[in-house]
Each structure stands twice: as structure tokens, then as C-alpha cells.
Amino acid sequence: MGFIGKGLFEGMVVTARNFVGSYFDKERLVTVQYPEERVQVPENSRTFPFLVFDKDSDPVASMRCVACKICEVECPPQCIYIVMDRDEKGKPQQRPKVFDIDISVCMQCQICVEVCPFDAIKMDNNYEKSQYGRFDELVEHLPELLKSNEFYNKIKPTEATAVDAKLKADAEKKAKKAAPAAKPAATAAKPAAPAAPKPAPVAAPTAKIAIPDDAPFTPEQRQWLSGYLSTVAASGVAPAAAAPVAGTPAAPATEAPAGNWPWHDPGLGMQRRLDLAKETPIADKLMAAMAQTDCHACGYDCRGYADAIATGAETDLSLCLPGEAETANMLKKLMQEAGKL
Numbered sequence: 001m002g003f004i005g006k007g008l009f010e011g012m013v014v015t016a017r018n019f020v021g022s023y024f025d026k027e028r029l030v031t032v033q034y035p036e037e038r039v040q041v042p043e044n045s046r047t048f049p050f051l052v053f054d055k056d057s058d059p060v061a062s063m064r065c066v067a068c069k070i071c072e073v074e075c076p077p078q079c080i081y082i083v084m085d086r087d088e089k090g091k092p093q094q095r096p097k098v099f100d101i102d103i104s105v106c107m108q109c110q111i112c113v114e115v116c117p118f119d120a121i122k123m124d125n126n127y128e129k130s131q132y133g134r135f136d137e138l139v140e141h142l143p144e145l146l147k148s149n150e151f152y153n154k155i156k157p158t159e160a161t162a163v164d165a166k167l168k169a170d171a172e173k174k175a176k177k178a179a180p181a182a183k184p185a186a187t188a189a190k191p192a193a194p195a196a197p198k199p200a201p202v203a204a205p206t207a208k209i210a211i212p213d214d215a216p217f218t219p220e221q222r223q224w225l226s227g228y229l230s231t232v233a234a235s236g237v238a239p240a241a242a243a244p245v246a247g248t249p250a251a252p253a254t255e256a257p258a259g260n261w262p263w264h265d266p267g268l269g270m271q272r273r274l275d276l277a278k279e280t281p282i283a284d285k286l287m288a289a290m291a292q293t294d295c296h297a298c299g300y301d302c303r304g305y306a307d308a309i310a311t312g313a314e315t316d317l318s319l320c321l322p323g324e325a326e327t328a329n330m331l332k333k334l335m336q337e338a339g340k341l
């Protein structure tokens with residue numbers, strides 16, 4: 001039976017029951033004396049992202065992030081900013097030099113966590129982030145973002161245990177894959193072998209051969225040719241059997257020497273990279289179309305993925321996540337132009 005103010009009366013009864021009950025039952029005391037007391041937040045609560053590292057002794061070297069920028073690209077409000085680290089020669093390192101997250105923009109959606117192929121970024125549950133300033137104070141930089149795997153296990157034990165198990169299984173799989181390659185060496189090391197003729201001493205690596213500035217080549221061709229001749233001289237392979245100089249006539253096409261890939265720079269745009277690989281074999285052109293981050297999101301490094309596509313061992317052209325649709329489309333175009341698709 002209803003009467004006017006019934007709901008209000010029922011509400012007051014609940015309040016009164018809790019008020020009186022709180023003198024007898026601690027469970028009914030729901031007020032938390034913050035900041036002296038803090039509630040334990042549930043494991044699946046989330047606030048802002050942090051970066052995981054594995055070794056307390058060297059957080060920077062052991063961080064899982066390889067600066068592939070997938071999270072930067074995928075973040076809906078674009079609040080992540082990453083710059084890849086480089087060594088003194090300008091060679092890209094597989095870690096960020098700058099990793100900033102603007103937490104005044106972050107909408108805590110966790111998409112960065114979902115897309116990271118390396119379990120390098122996770123959601124924190126620290127809600128005490130208030131600041132007096134509104135600008136740089138609300139941008140978190142690499143040193144603040146780095147937190148240990150131990151911390152991750154502490155705040156999210158269930159999730160972190162599953163991630164640890166997955167990473168361990170991946171590492172074991174990788175080690176197993178690498179094992180057959182080591183076998184022949186071990187067999188070769190067995191004693192029993194009859195006295196074989198002494199192998200010729202291996203030539204010491206020769207000095208880098210430099211092509212003179214007035215030689216009739218473009219700077220890229222000069223750089224390529226220097227690397228090529230240095231490699232040939234060091235390996236003792238007759239030049240006639242090896243790769244051609246980009247842009248020079250009549251030599252059979254083979255890949256550029258390992259490491260001598262002027263397009264292998266994530267700072268260059270797609271068109272520039274393709275221009276640098278213009279006169280090279282299809283595998284190099286395919287490599288130039290990759291994002292050049294060597295992030296292994298595709299299951300290879302950039303060189304490996306390009307070679308696998310060129311040889312037909314890999315048919316999926318959409319595996320370069322940081323390169324997104326631009327890379328996938330270009331790989332398709334290059335394969336079509338080469339008559340391989």
C-alpha cells in the first residue's frame with residue numbers, strides 16, 4: 001500500500017539502520033578517512049598507461065617497448081608521442097628516447113595496451129594524479145612512465161601472471177626455433193674427425209673501400225658501392241659473382257649487402273625510402289616499403305619479412321602493423337609490378 005512520501009520514509013529507514021548498525025558492525029562503516037586511509041582498488045580498475053621493464057638493475061635497457069609506435073598511431077585522442085633512440089652513428093635503437101603521454105588528453109580506453117605486440121604498456125590503477133599546473137605537469141615522460149614487472153604483478157596479479165606465462169612460452173618457442181641452427185656446429189666440434197687439410201687462414205677484414213666523390217654515381221649509389229666492395233673484399237668473393245651496383249647496367253640483381261640499406265630509417269617517408277631502393281631487387285624494394293622499426297610485430301625484422309615475401313615463404317602482406325595500410329598497399333603494388341601476385 002502506498003502513501004505520500006513512502007519512498008522518502010523507506011530511504012530514511014535504511015539510513016537509520018546503517019547509522020545505528022555502524023556502532024555494532026564495522027562493515028556498515030562505509031566512509032573512508034582519505035588520505036589517511038585508502039580503499040584497495042579492484043584489480044581490473046584502470047587509470048593511465050605505464051611502461052613495463054624487467055630488470056630493476058637497468059630499467060632503460062630492460063624496458064619491453066621497442067618504439068614501434070603502434071600505440072602512438074592507434075591512440076584515439078593522439079596523446080602518445082614517441083621518438084626512437086639512436087646511437088652516435090644515427091643507427092636506430094629498439095627503444096624510445098622520448099615517450100610522452102599527455103594524461104590530460106588520455107581517455108583511459110586501454111587501446112594502447114590492446115595493440116602493443118610486446119606487452120610493453122599496461123594500465124596503472126593509481127588515481128592520485130592531481131597537479132597544480134595544467135600544461136607540462138600533466139604530461140608524463142619516460143622516467144615516470146617506467147615501472148617494473150614486479151609492480152605490474154603487484155597491482156594486477158592475475159593479468160600479469162598470464163602475461164609472464166605467455167612471454168615465457170614465446171621465449172621458449174624462439175629458443176627451440178634457434179636450436180637446429182646450433183646443432184651442426186656442435187656436431188662439427190666432435191673429436192673423431194681425421195686430420196683434415198688445414199683451412200686457409202681467414203683474411204682479416206679489409207678497410208672500408210671508399211668510392212671517390214668525382215666517380216659518376218649518385219650519393220646513394222656511391223654509398224651502396226662502397227659497402228658492396230668492402231663486403232666483397234672482406235669475404236673474398238669474386239665481384240663478378242656478386243651483386244650489381246644500383247643503376248649500373250648488365251649485372252644480375254641480388255640484395256644489397258647486409259646492413260647497407262640507406263632506406264632503413266624510420267624517419268624517412270615512404271616515397272624517399274622507395275626512391276633509395278629504386279634500382280635494387282624486389283626484396284630490397286619490399287623492405288623499403290616496411291615501417292623500418294624492426295619491431296618484430298610481423299614475426300620478423302624488416303629485412304626478414306621482405307625476404308620471406310620475396311621468396312614466397314610469407315603471403316600475408318598486412319603484417320607490418322606500424323606501416324599500416326600504406327605499407328600493405330605498397331607491398332601489394334610492388335608484388336604486382338614484379339609479376340609475383
Ligand code: SF4
Pocket residue numbers: 064065066067068069070071072082115116117118119120121
Ligand atoms: S606499441 Fe608497445 S612496443 Fe610499440 S611503441 Fe607502443 S608501447 Fe612501445
Ligand code: SF4
Pocket residue numbers: 049074075076077078079080101105106107108109110111112113
Ligand atoms: S588509454 Fe587510450 S587514450 Fe590513453 S594513451 Fe592509451 S590509447 Fe591513448
